[in-house]
Amino acid sequence: xxxxxxxxxxxxxxxxxxxxILRIDIPAEKLHELAQKLRDEFxxxxxxxxxxxxxxxxxxxxxxxxxxxxxxxxxxKAATADREHPALDxxxxxxxxxxxxxxxxxxxxGIIFVNNPDMRRLFLNIDWVGYPLRKDYDENPELNPVxxxxxxxxxxxxxxxxxxxxxxxxxxxVFQDDDFVVNIxxxxxxxxxxxxxxxxxxxxxxxxxxxxxxxxxxxxxxxxENLQYPQTLHFMDRLDYFSAHNYHHGLCLCIEKxxxxxxxxxxxxxxxxxxxxxxxxxHCLFIGTYCMDLGATTMLFYTLRVREQILDIMERxxxxxxTFNYSCIGGLMADIHPDFVKDVKELLAICPKNVAEYNKLFxxxxxxxxxxxxxxxxxxxxxxxxxxxxxxxxxxxWACDVRKTHPYSIYPELKFExxxxxxxxxxxxxxNRMDEIQQSVDIINQLIDxxxxxxxxxxxxxxxxxxxxxxxxxxxxxxxxxxxxxxSKGGNxxxxxxxVTPCLNLAxxxxxxxxxxxxxxxxxxxxxxxxxxxxxxx
Amino acid sequence: xxxxxIVTEWIHNLLASFMPGWLTTTVECVLIGVGLLLVYSxxxxxxxxxxxxxxxxxxxxxxxxxxxxxxxxQVFADMFKMLIKELITINNTxxxxxxxxxxxxxxxxxxxxxxxxxxxxxxxxxFNIGIFFLIAVSSIGVLGILLAGWSSNNxxxxxxxxxxxxxxxxxxxxxxxxxxxxxxxxxTMSIPGIVEAQENGWFIFTGHIPAIIAFIxxxxxxxxxxxxxxxxxxxxxxxxxxxxHTEYSGIHFGFFYLAEYLNLFIVSGVAALLFFGxxxxxxxxxxxxxxxxxxxxxxxxxxxxxxxIISAIIIWFKWTFPRLRIDQLLTLEWKYLLPIxxxxxxxxxxxxVYNLHF
Numbered sequence: 091x092x093x094x095x096x097x098x099x100x101x102x103x104x105x106x107x108x109x110x111i112l113r114i115d116i117p118a119e120k121l122h123e124l125a126q127k128l129r130d131e132f133x134x135x136x137x138x139x140x141x142x143x144x145x146x147x148x149x150x151x152x153x154x155x156x157x158x159x160x161x162x163x164x165x166x167k168a169a170t171a172d173r174e175h176p177a178l179d180x181x182x183x184x185x186x187x188x189x190x191x192x193x194x195x196x197x198x199x200g201i202i203f204v205n206n207p208d209m210r211r212l213f214l215n216i217d218w219v220g221y222p223l224r225k226d227y228d229e230n231p232e233l234n235p236v237x238x239x240x241x242x243x244x245x246x247x248x249x250x251x252x253x254x255x256x257x258x259x260x261x262x263x264v265f266q267d268d269d270f271v272v273n274i275x276x277x278x279x280x281x282x283x284x285x286x287x288x289x290x291x292x293x294x295x296x297x298x299x300x301x302x303x304x305x306x307x308x309x310x311x312x313x314x315e316n317l318q319y320p321q322t323l324h325f326m327d328r329l330d331y332f333s334a335h336n337y338h339h340g341l342c343l344c345i346e347k348x349x350x351x352x353x354x355x356x357x358x359x360x361x362x363x364x365x366x367x368x369x370x371x372x373h374c375l376f377i378g379t380y381c382m383d384l385g386a387t388t389m390l391f392y393t394l395r396v397r398e399q400i401l402d403i404m405e406r407x408x409x410x411x412x413t414f415n416y417s418c419i420g421g422l423m424a425d426i427h428p429d430f431v432k433d434v435k436e437l438l439a440i441c442p443k444n445v446a447e448y449n450k451l452f453x454x455x456x457x458x459x460x461x462x463x464x465x466x467x468x469x470x471x472x473x474x475x476x477x478x479x480x481x482x483x484x485x486x487x488w489a490c491d492v493r494k495t496h497p498y499s500i501y502p503e504l505k506f507e508x509x510x511x512x513x514x515x516x517x518x519x520x521x522n523r524m525d526e527i528q529q530s531v532d533i534i535n536q537l538i539d540x541x542x543x544x545x546x547x548x549x550x551x552x553x554x555x556x557x558x559x560x561x562x563x564x565x566x567x568x569x570x571x572x573x574x575x576x577x578s579k580g581g582n583x584x585x586x587x588x589x590v591t592p593c594l595n596l597a598x599x600x601x602x603x604x605x606x607x608x609x610x611x612x613x614x615x616x617x618x619x620x621x622x623x624x625x626x627x628x
Numbered sequence: 629x630x631x632x633x634i635v636t637e638w639i640h641n642l643l644a645s646f647m648p649g650w651l652t653t654t655v656e657c658v659l660i661g662v663g664l665l666l667v668y669s670x671x672x673x674x675x676x677x678x679x680x681x682x683x684x685x686x687x688x689x690x691x692x693x694x695x696x697x698x699x700x701x702q703v704f705a706d707m708f709k710m711l712i713k714e715l716i717t718i719n720n721t722x723x724x725x726x727x728x729x730x731x732x733x734x735x736x737x738x739x740x741x742x743x744x745x746x747x748x749x750x751x752x753x754x755f756n757i758g759i760f761f762l763i764a765v766s767s768i769g770v771l772g773i774l775l776a777g778w779s780s781n782n783x784x785x786x787x788x789x790x791x792x793x794x795x796x797x798x799x800x801x802x803x804x805x806x807x808x809x810x811x812x813x814x815x816t817m818s819i820p821g822i823v824e825a826q827e828n829g830w831f832i833f834t835g836h837i838p839a840i841i842a843f844i845x846x847x848x849x850x851x852x853x854x855x856x857x858x859x860x861x862x863x864x865x866x867x868x869x870x871x872x873h874t875e876y877s878g879i880h881f882g883f884f885y886l887a888e889y890l891n892l893f894i895v896s897g898v899a900a901l902l903f904f905g906x907x908x909x910x911x912x913x914x915x916x917x918x919x920x921x922x923x924x925x926x927x928x929x930x931x932x933x934x935x936x937i938i939s940a941i942i943i944w945f946k947w948t949f950p951r952l953r954i955d956q957l958l959t960l961e962w963k964y965l966l967p968i969x970x971x972x973x974x975x976x977x978x979x980x981v982y983n984l985h986f
Binding site for chain 2 (some may be wrong): 387
């Protein structure tokens with residue numbers, strides 16, 4: 091008896107849509123019950139994302155779930171026809187990350203989640219008029235003018251509850267009156283971008299952190315709805331700018347899957363090499379900036395040498411050092427530079443030596459150990475509940491590497507280890523990245539001499555149209571799982587393009603793991619999670 | 629060894645020959661003050677350049693190399709920039725304390741700077757509790773830092789100042805105890821007296837084990853006392869932007885900055901005084917020829933040279949180690965350094981009493 095039949099047994103009113111990932115269509119009032127069943131009885135313990143949707147006749151959400159034991163995925167959809175006061179039940183009590191994900195949906199679609207403990211806007215101003223991702227959104231700039239005044243701030247948050255069949259709004263406070271609240275950010279060296287932690291302190295001890303996001307929200311998902319598919323690719327460089335290649339790869343795979351084409355093998359190999367080079371560069375920068383946050387400024391210069399070398403390689407092939415825009419639908423924009431193989435081999439030769447040097451200088455240091463070990467422990471279950479993927483999730487003992495769990499491209503053929511540690515502290519997260527550099531080096535070593543000859547881009551139509559339908563693709567970015575959800579109505583523009591970024595989860599877990607630690611530990615923990623702000627805000 | 633007291637005596641006699649006594653004293657005070665200020669600022673400029681070059685060397689960089697030959701004029705350019713910058717006044721601060729704080733810091737630094745034994749006979753003031761005076765005046769600095777943090781009316785500066793207060797008060801203890809250990813060995817608190825006691829061998833050699841322990845503790849505590857890495861929590865820029873001096877600009881910021889570099893020199897200078905013989909050249913008992921050659925090197929060069937080399941070690945710390953956390957910092961002091969120091973003091977007393985030193 092497969093899962094579909096079992097669920098049909100429990101919920102006779104549910105309808106099913108088969109595909110790569112099974113989708114259950116459930117009436118809104120049964121949403122929470124189904125979610126609970128899926129989590130508790132079928133083991134879908136990881137909420138990958140909540141995709142807010144506006145189908146014009148109804149508003150709703152698609153929930154993507156994953157079973158961390160057998161790696162299977164499932165999705166379910168709930169919708170409401172009420173456009174004035176759309177409300178769905180919150181699943182925040184089942185998955186902790188849902189608090190933030192539901193806030194995002196509320197921000198963009200205005201769907202109220204009943205029983206969500208923190209129903210505020212997430213990215214937009216609290217006085218923003220309208221819900222931008224609704225299809226009937228009024229883009230008139232006079233409604234939301236650019237002001238020179240500071241945005242209104244409020245300590246209030248709202249909880250919606252159903253009482254006697256009616257929705258009731260309760261007002262609650264984020265901070266109490268006598269809390270000593272320090273703003274760490276938006277302009278602060280430790281937040282690595284424009285992110286703001288409102289930190290309630292008791293002396294040096296952190297009582298609570300309210301993560302305030304959205305300072306560089308650019309509305310990428312909204313913009314993509316008015317662009318053709320090849321144009322949407324450009325934004326992938328501008329989310330997590332350190333895993334630009336990986337994100338490009340993800341979106342390309344999703345569109346290629348929808349079109350039913352496959353990139354030539356040469357393109358696939360080069361894409362994987364580029365992904366892994368980005369990973370080395372990203373982790374090198376992480377190590378450097380992290381050590382700098384902890385006061386060991388010198389490490390930054392040591393690690394940047396490797397990163398510079400990688401950027402030089404990228405520059406020769408892609409023509410850019412940050413916004414590469416290299417993968418395109420069907421393959422690659424251009425062939426590799428003639429010196430590419432030689433340059434990469436030079437890099438591979440020095441990488442292990444450099445990692446040994448970093449370990450000698452920093453990892454074994456007694457002060458480093460004191461600062462990192464046992465600080466910011468994230469348990470295995472919390473990691474899954476918060477959806478912390480990537481090296482940070484693997485430091486908590488959760489084997490969540492998409493390259494292994496849901497292999498794509500040529501990853502199944504490659505031999506490499508998934509680096510997993512069980513301590514869950516900052517040191518484990520730090521060491522995981524150190525070890526992943528070595529794994530990436532191994533992967534590139536297997537490929538660099540075997541780049542097959544042939545076309546670097548498949549033949550694709552001049553105007554790319556996707557058939558009607560929806561697709562979901564996940565890949566491994568440098569910081570965790572990156573997902574793309576595309577829904578198409580058959581045109582050359584996506585009807586909805588949702589980006590699932592790992593850093594939103596990373597930022598939202600900060601409050602949980604810093605409670606009771608010292609301010610200095612906030613830097614340690616925030617740094618070890620390695621979030622990238624444009625990736626949070628999109 | 630050339631005795632600079634000949635020069636100072638000559639100046640004194642010259643002035644006294646045509647001036648009444650009170651005017652002579654006043655003129656001498658002014659001359660010494662101006663001289664000290666000059667040396668102070670020049671040394672600060674040198675230290676900024678020196679640290680940047682060492683730091684660049686450690687970090688595989690070149691350091692300043694554009695302004696002037698080898699970037700030597702860079703620090704002057706920086707200094708003039710600092711001097712001509714606007715002093716920004718901030719609303720809702722305690723104006724008087726806000727303005728007072730940098731002067732307290734720089735005065736504390738100046739006063740302890742003046743105590744250092746610059747050379748044979750080059751001593752601003754010589755009284756029998758010189759080293760005691762030095763400890764006393766150097767403690768005023770923490771007051772300035774606390775005031776700066778408090779009066780800025782900013783949460784970052786307040787936290788920075790609190791940390792700084794806790795840190796400096798704690799490490800003062802270690803510095804004091806290791807100084808007392810060496811005073812035991814020297815048998816005097818007078819600064820020239822301590823230098824002269826090392827004529828036949830620096831204390832680091834003659835005092836053997838307790839002296840070496842005292843030196844290591846002094847170096848750690850001195851690094852902490854000057855708020856330098858790995859103990860730079862008060863201004864941990866990744867946590868508190870710039871700590872207690874976040875809100876300062878222009879020359880007021882410059883004062884903090886100068887005092888910080890000069891405190892580095894003062895801490896190294898005191899280390900040179902207590903463990904490496906102050907201005908005393910390197911002497912090996914019995915090697916008369918060698919000792920004579922050493923004596924040819926002028927005494928101020930000996931003193932400043934030693935101080936600069938010790939500073940290099942402290943700078944090396946900063947560019948190598950990550951920063952400690954406040955609780956780890958205090959644990960290090962109260963649970964490790966302080967007990968070790970007390971035991972070391974007893975050890976030194978035993979060494980002195982039983983005449984076990986060389």
